[in-house]
Amino acid sequence: MLNPSQPEDQVLAVRDAERRFGDLRVFAAVTFDVLAGRCCAIVGANGAGKSTLLRCVTGADRLDGGTITVDGSVVDESSPTFRAAVASVVGDVATFAHLTAHEHLQLVATAHGMPDPYVLATRTLSDVGLSSAADQLPVTLSSGQRRRLAVASAFVRPRRLLVLDEPEQHLDAGGRAWLAARINAEKAAGTAVLIVSHDPALVSAVADDTVDGDSWR
């Protein structure tokens, strides 16, 4: 049930968010929304607290003050509804050492109850330019190919909110252009997108709004 004051297309709402580690106040009074079909980019210097905030959005870390809601419900990693809504690529994405790229995507799709996991994995590998690496084990992939597989893992599952932490890492110029097009396709499909990025070209290609992490302290 939507809160009556919540806009219908509001997916993510961050309100007065605050996080401290001991004496270090990483961020405070952070407030912003991400609406369906829009992309918000968090920018700022190393150590500004961007990844910490993303971890609070995905439920991997917790706030010391304020609230974060997805579709009107407070972040709760143990909720199946929350886990079905939020697809994230934050930090290293774990892959089974003995599953191929194709098998990894099938496993993720199956776990999320997606129809036709084999076909979805095949199509997604093609989308991310990894068809030729479909039968390779993770250890044999290049760092850029591993990045593409990590991002692909978010595309074989349901999602209302896509959270990406520095997705441009390890991608060459062609890979970054592909990434921008892929994020814009997500927006066109109605997904809300939250990214952290150090690449101004990517930010200007995909972001409708930016949040400046350098203003948090």
Ligand SMILES: Nc1ncnc2c1ncn2[C@@H]1O[C@H](COP(=O)(O)OP(=O)(O)OP(=O)(O)O)[C@@H](O)[C@H]1O
């Ligand atoms: N678990 C933790 N315990 C103590 N301090 C932490 C912890 N996690 C992060 N920090 C500190 O919080 C601050 C923000 O870290 P964070 O990784 O969120 O920054 P960032 O903006 O993502 O940086 P970068 O651009 O380098 O990735 C840093 O000073 C970091 O040392």
